[in-house]
Amino acid sequence: MIWSLQSSRHLWLVGKRDSDVTVMVLSAEDVEVGSELTPQTFTVKRLDLVKYAGASGDFNVIHWNERAATEVGLPDVIAHGMFTMAEAARVVTDWCGDPGAIVEYSTRFTKPVPVPNDDAGATLEVSGSVIEVLDDKRVKVELIATCDGNKVLGMARAVVQLG
């Protein structure tokens, strides 16, 4: 298995029984204000919400039961805010190479992500850019997450420790 990331300078190779794992971590020297993170598109289906409910322990009915969701005025079953936040984080962790490099991560949940009961599901688009270079090789990143053109996360920011 090869795991590699673009625009990275640091590289470790670790022998594994049946393959090699390549891990690359982004260096602060490669980053400036305005640097863009590779955007990603995530498909969110009902099954994803069921899996997330199980793994997170959040079984709130509005995330899997259409009747319960519409009864409280929602358009449909909606994704867990924390699921959306987890997907958005992937844009940062795939970019910097080390999921342990996230020092701070915060967001507001501004709009729900309705997940229809069909094969297409919802489409979540996430982009990001560096908005500030901090001390000690840390940078602040802003994320933009949209679903059907609606911004679903507000003030989504992460502070990342680069190498």
Added chain:
Amino acid sequence: MAFDADLVGRKYAPQTYEVGREKVREFADAIGDPNPAYRDVFAAQALGHRDLVAPPTFAVVVTRGPQIAVISDPELGLDFSRVVHGDQKFVFVRPIVAGDILNTTASISTARSMAGNDILTIRSDIEDSSGDLVASVFATLVARGEA
């Protein structure tokens, strides 16, 4: 209903959570993230971590129990059917890794009423078995006013 001002600062009993490798893998599967640092101990160690790294938002699994203790506090009188998640913040001293035995103490950070809504921020401080702070997690819940 409006919150009592003296709720701010109230602390709840710490709860222990032991981070298992399979739970980290299950959570990574659930968010659909193939990152090997969540699955492969060698990959995690190549990045300098002691064991599998938990995805950043895995901290919600750790803080879930302590948060439930807060929102179930009868003195808050929170109507959970009207509660939505307003915002979320994680501040990490270090990442959570498999094998960690974590003690989490939740407290009420803010409790206020605004425009008919009750807004509650729960702070959860996660410490490792040595008593060192691992992360502080802030979750803001909004109980919508009955229109």
